[in-house]
Amino acid sequence: MGQDRFVKLLPWFSTPVVIVLLVVAWELFIRAFGVSEFVLPSPGTVLVSLVALVQDPETWHHAAITATEAITGFLAAVVLGVATGVALGKSALLERALRPMIIAAQVVPKVALIPLFVIWFGFGLTSKIIMAAMLAFFPIMLNVLLGVRSVDPGQRDVMRSLTASRWNTFRHLEFKSTLPYVFTGMEVGIVFAIIGTIVGEYLGGSEGLGYLVVVSLNQLDGPQLFAVIVLLASLGLLLYFAINGLKRLVIPWHESVYSQNGVT
Template sequence: MRPLKTKRRLIAKRPRVDLRERPELLLVPAVFVIVVLAWEFAVPAFGIDDYVLPRPSQILDALRTQLADPLFWGHLRVTVLESLYGFLLGVGAALVLGTAISQVRLIERTFMPYVVAFQTVPKVALAPLFVVWFGFGMTSKVVMAAVISFFPMLVNVIEGLRSADADRIQMLTVFGAGPFQIFRMVRLPSALPFIFAGLDIGIVFSILGAVVGEFIGAKEGLGYLLLQTNYNFDIAGMFAVLVVLSVLGLIAHSVVRFAQRRVTFWAEENRVMGA
């Protein structure tokens, strides 16, 4: 009987141990509830008009209305595809160019000044040009998403490949390993945490790029829907679309983080052991 009671006590104590080790599990929803409740009651208390700042309950009603509309899902699908295609294009280009720059000094000295100069140009200023060059369809938004997600990924690829342990590289060289073997066995594993950091930033930026492109010129997408709700002075509807975009970004971030924990599990273990 005594071991059974001890086991029950351990099971009952598990949630408390989890909360002590990860207080954010309680703090994150608590902060959300507090902010929403304060927002809900502060709007009428301060006499703020609903068309200036709608209450969360009104935003929820607008969100329910949009989710029940098949056209909304069409806009969501377009933005997701634009973001995904742009993300893949930008990441692919950054991986190729970043690998070349990190391995060949002549390529770095030749192309890096142009890359940095291009990055300093405001991307919003490029959006009208992309619409002129690629039209009002999906292509211009894909290019916009790719351009915005390209540079963060490029920087992380270069820094990651250069972060490889020089002693390990020298040891493999002594044992006769070739450049490709060194890249596969040392440089690439060392760069994976940096690469996933770039992926995490790039996937969120790709959504931003797609929406910015839709602002400039589009016939569908969540950015286009934001403009429509703005023209109709549907402020609650605008907030509802913003909520969907926020959820979309959180989902994309969570997917990348999940993949990172699966692929670079040794980095997570070393970080926990060193904490």
């Protein structure tokens, strides 16, 4: 029993240890090779810049803008992705007809569309939300499509033999079978939503953490640039773990949750 508990707690101890080792290696590399602070700042200077950013109320304003854009775009992608995935999963004919358009929309470099979004929607939140939604849409839609197709026809036959209505079949079979795929798409989608938001702010924004990256670059402030990247990573982890926590709450019975909890 004690050994099993240690195995479950091991990831929580190993992750901080790995981070500490990486930071130490970072510091030793700078000292050993005399790397310039402009090229690669030391962990200490990055920490000082990070503390200064956190204490600045303007930073929280930019972080709130980025979070709002990413979450709004992600939620729009969830609604559209689930609706499209269900429709395509239910109709093979519709899926074959729309597949070329969907693939074409995905292979177009999204960065090339940002100037158009700026022209159409301006430098405000709208263009960044659309960018985030576009990047998050495809993984969500694809996973929902796979989820709808994953339902075993034999299970549907069993529901029919039990004279279950369409609503009961959807509620007890199709909905529960598709939910794990939906959350898998959401876990990937939230990452892409953040990427889309940052790219949009970087190329055509005047607010947000992506804009702070541009400001730090223009000022040739390497430590602040690294500090903003740390904030971006922290925001991404926070949103990802929020989706993961919701997954554990909604589908605690699924095998993916068991594996994450260390249960085999």
